[in-house]
Amino acid sequence: MINCNSRYTGRLATIVALAAGFLPSLSQGLTTSIPQGEIVAELELVCSGLTSPVYATHAGDKSGRLFIVDQAGQIRILDVRHGVCLSEPFLDLTAKMVVVNPFFDERGLLGLAFHPQFRMNGRLFVRYSAPRAGSPGEPCFGTSRGCHEAILAEFRVANRRANFADPASERILFRIDEPQFNHNSGTVAFGPDGLLYFTLGDGGGANDGLADIPPSHGPIGNGQNIDTVLGSILRIDVDSTPGPGLEYAIPAGNPFAGETPGADEIYAYGLRNPYRFSFDRGRGKGNRRGGDGRLFLADVGQGLFEEVNIIQNGGNYGWVIAEGFHCFDPFNSGMPPSSCPGTGPGGEPLLNPIAEYNHGDGIAVIGGFVYRGKESAQLFGKYVFGDFSSSFFVPGGRLFWLDADGALTDIFEFQLGELNLPLGKFLFGFGEGEDGELYVLTSGSLGPSGNSGEVFRLRVAGDDDEDSDSDSDSDSDSD
Numbered sequence: 432m433i434n435c436n437s438r439y440t441g442r443l444a445t446i447v448a449l450a451a452g453f454l455p456s457l458s459q460g461l462t463t464s465i466p467q468g469e470i471v472a473e474l475e476l477v478c479s480g481l482t483s484p485v486y487a488t489h490a491g492d493k494s495g496r497l498f499i500v501d502q503a504g505q506i507r508i509l510d511v512r513h514g515v516c517l518s519e520p521f522l523d524l525t526a527k528m529v530v531v532n533p534f535f536d537e538r539g540l541l542g543l544a545f546h547p548q549f550r551m552n553g554r555l556f557v558r559y560s561a562p563r564a565g566s567p568g569e570p571c572f573g574t575s576r577g578c579h580e581a582i583l584a585e586f587r588v589a590n591r592r593a594n595f596a597d598p599a600s601e602r603i604l605f606r607i608d609e610p611q612f613n614h615n616s617g618t619v620a621f622g623p624d625g626l627l628y629f630t631l632g633d634g635g636g637a638n639d640g641l642a643d644i645p646p647s648h649g650p651i652g653n654g655q656n657i658d659t660v661l662g663s664i665l666r667i668d669v670d671s672t673p674g675p676g677l678e679y680a681i682p683a684g685n686p687f688a689g690e691t692p693g694a695d696e697i698y699a700y701g702l703r704n705p706y707r708f709s710f711d712r713g714r715g716k717g718n719r720r721g722g723d724g725r726l727f728l729a730d731v732g733q734g735l736f737e738e739v740n741i742i743q744n745g746g747n748y749g750w751v752i753a754e755g756f757h758c759f760d761p762f763n764s765g766m767p768p769s770s771c772p773g774t775g776p777g778g779e780p781l782l783n784p785i786a787e788y789n790h791g792d793g794i795a796v797i798g799g800f801v802y803r804g805k806e807s808a809q810l811f812g813k814y815v816f817g818d819f820s821s822s823f824f825v826p827g828g829r830l831f832w833l834d835a836d837g838a839l840t841d842i843f844e845f846q847l848g849e850l851n852l853p854l855g856k857f858l859f860g861f862g863e864g865e866d867g868e869l870y871v872l873t874s875g876s877l878g879p880s881g882n883s884g885e886v887f888r889l890r891v892a893g894d895d896d897e898d899s900d901s902d903s904d905s906d907s908d909s910d
């Protein structure tokens with residue numbers, strides 16, 4: 432999960448008190464500035480009774496299954512063709528995970544990616560949060576949630592048709608101590624280059640630790656520090672012979688690979704909480720629908736600005752020097768300075784996002800997908816994303832889009848149904864099926880508790896006559 436500020440210590444009362452003291456002052460004078468666009472979204476409920484669905488993806492195996500990641504610890508299967516949400520989990524990692532805080536948490540089961548050759552090798556990759564003891568002096572030590580580590584692990588299924596992956600098949604590829612409970616990011620995805628990408632937030636807390644005494648993320652914070660993988664998007668090779676002491680190989684094209692100073696796994700950095708990213712269906716397998724493989728990444732801001740980026744190899748995306756298009760002062764986070772360095776510690780330029788919005792329009796950006804499906808001509812080429820909620824107290828998620836094939840910069844809000852009613856739920860994530868159709872993942876609860884988690888198929892009104900090839904194209908036919 433995500434958040435905008437971070438000084439929660441564990442109980443709902445504390446969250447409410449802190450947020451109440453924090454949000455109004457920073458949101459003062461901010462009003463909604465994202466206009467409504469022409470596209471009318473219709474949300475079709477396809478799975479309910481979940482807890483906190485945060486992501487959904489497919490196995491690339493033409494099985495018609497959508498795999499739904501629930502932060503509370505399970506992966507569930509939606510049989511898309513028959514409209515049935517299977518009750519038995521595909522994978523249950525509850526026993527390996529931290530015990531999530533029911534009122535609010537950003538730890539848990541966070542990401543899932545199937546190997547591009549899953550049909551042949553049965554391999555899948557998962558991000559989750561595991562408990563660890565910690566030690567005195569660590570920011571997490573002695574807090575109500577305790578300390579945790581971020582895990583990237585591989586699992587296997589016995590055969591590709593199995594609706595069950597054995598937790599005992601786990602092989603841990605990567606782990607790192609997390610200093611605080613929040614900003615865990617969590618997406619895992621294969622790029623069109625066949626390499627595995629995943630993200631780590633800046634470690635948590637606020638201001639990338641710089642305003643803490645002593646600074647909890649080191650003297651320059653984690654985002655700008657190329658010697659740490661925190662605050663970065665990472666890229667690894669899970670198919671080649673592993674490097675010395677590693678469970679994976681380092682791609683030669685990584686910017687700091689080998690002798691070059693900097694962590695070998697980093698692909699790009701300067702990120703705060705890059706909760707969700709995706710690739711515009713590109714040169715990869717099974718794509719004939721116009722994407723070009725661009726990496727769209729939404730980075731959750733702190734108190735003022737939310738941003739969407741297109742990530743380039745080796746790019747420095749600014750945090751903690753900048754938030755969105757604005758300079759950032761970790762010692763006065765509500766007041767963007769008029770000027771700041773335009774370069775990182777190595778003299779490299781800080782890269783701007785493609786689009787931003789301020790906290791008049793929400794508190795945490797939730798990245799989605801560029802739509803390359805067949806059902807909606809209106810939606811084709813639009814990057815679909817949204818915001819978690821207009822506040823922590825009332826579920827008020829919003830759904831946005833921007834034109835990925837056009838201007839990129841202008842954000843529009845979906846109209847919701849003919850009546851254009853508010854979503855009225857917390858927005859936790861998006862999903863993409865093998866056919867390119869998109870899903871909206873919500874919950875009525877702020878934290879990972881209860882059973883109000885729902886998955887909706889995103890449909891668009893008025894597309895019926897514009898869909899020219901859905902009957903003849905056979906991308907998603909069964910095998």
Ligand SMILES: [Ca+2]
Pocket residue numbers: 687688689690691692693694695
């Ligand atoms: Ca290096």
Ligand SMILES: [Ca+2]
Pocket residue numbers: 701730738748749750753754755783784
């Ligand atoms: Ca940035």
